[in-house]
Amino acid sequence: MKEFILVTGGAGYIGSHTVQALSGHGYIPIVYDNLSEGHRQAVDGNILVVGDTADAAALNELFSRYNFSAVIHFAASSLVGESVVEPAKYYSNNLAATITLLSAALKFGVKNFIFSSTCATYGCPVYTPIDEKHPQLPINPYGSSKLMVEMLLRDYNKGYGLNYAILRYFNAAGAHPHFPIGESHRRETHLIPLILKTLLKNSDRKLTIFGEDYDTPDGTCIRDYIHVTDLAEAHISAMQKLLSSSGSFAVNLAVGRGCSVKEAVKAAEDVTGLKVPLVHGSRREGDPPVLVADNLLAKELLGFSPKYTDIREIIQTAWNWELNRRF
Numbered sequence: 001m002k003e004f005i006l007v008t009g010g011a012g013y014i015g016s017h018t019v020q021a022l023s024g025h026g027y028i029p030i031v032y033d034n035l036s037e038g039h040r041q042a043v044d045g046n047i048l049v050v051g052d053t054a055d056a057a058a059l060n061e062l063f064s065r066y067n068f069s070a071v072i073h074f075a076a077s078s079l080v081g082e083s084v085v086e087p088a089k090y091y092s093n094n095l096a097a098t099i100t101l102l103s104a105a106l107k108f109g110v111k112n113f114i115f116s117s118t119c120a121t122y123g124c125p126v127y128t129p130i131d132e133k134h135p136q137l138p139i140n141p142y143g144s145s146k147l148m149v150e151m152l153l154r155d156y157n158k159g160y161g162l163n164y165a166i167l168r169y170f171n172a173a174g175a176h177p178h179f180p181i182g183e184s185h186r187r188e189t190h191l192i193p194l195i196l197k198t199l200l201k202n203s204d205r206k207l208t209i210f211g212e213d214y215d216t217p218d219g220t221c222i223r224d225y226i227h228v229t230d231l232a233e234a235h236i237s238a239m240q241k242l243l244s245s246s247g248s249f250a251v252n253l254a255v256g257r258g259c260s261v262k263e264a265v266k267a268a269e270d271v272t273g274l275k276v277p278l279v280h281g282s283r284r285e286g287d288p289p290v291l292v293a294d295n296l297l298a299k300e301l302l303g304f305s306p307k308y309t310d311i312r313e314i315i316q317t318a319w320n321w322e323l324n325r326r327f
């Protein structure tokens, strides 16, 4: 019998790629999304229920309609800068709404919960690569709101027998190689799409490099970019682990390889054969110099093995999407 999986935020970037992966593995994803950030077209061919995770009545109705095996909870606000100036939005959407969602899930006996967390819960790294034992001292309300949910999940595990998989993403990038879905934020702030947008026909954009005086080999910030379909597959492995009753866990999801801003620019130039117009800007507030993960635990626990390990391959899929994007 096919299993129903509730995917909140399934019309968003990582959510929609996970929805495709779920269908590919024979599950029936039910997308629940308020479409504030997500796109209806991103879930074409799957069931979409438009609603908010803060809406207890709508959730009760949803849980009574479907017998879910698990919940994958993507729906959240995720802009670091915005979280600093609008913290209430982050605690409300990321923490309070998650409590509402968990109450509904538990009321209907759904005890497997996969949670989108972030490397932002670690704050400024005290060592790299960052493993799961690294201290969690977030430096912005976005990271704090995600860490609070992590704490809550541990307590719900003890108190209510909730099984959780906490997945701490590093930098998601790229687009689906086969389905017409990719990264499409209403307010784009991420490096790779912004690099590629400068290269589109008739674009008059330039890429601002946020700081070239960091203590890194080329002076620019280093991040660990993971392809969105590798991330999506890891959700399936994590969910299957929970469904096989093998206990709760928290794990980093990353390639384990650093790429600087300048290296990403060079890779985009290699992929496209075009020159990225640059502006030399100052540091962006709240940017740690290096965020690179130790992904050994994901390998051991989930058999995680990213298909995309070269930033050029990741950028190639993102470029294909930019050239043919539907939304």
Ligand code: UDP
Residues within 6 Å of the ligand: 171, 189, 190, 191, 192, 194, 207, 208, 209, 210, 211, 221, 222, 223, 261, 284, 287
């Ligand atoms: N960055 C940049 N110019 C931009 C956007 C991003 O130099 O227009 C840098 C940013 O400062 C960071 C890296 O690229 O060091 C990755 O930023 P992004 O916003 O993609 O992800 P984050 O690591 O902040 O989640």
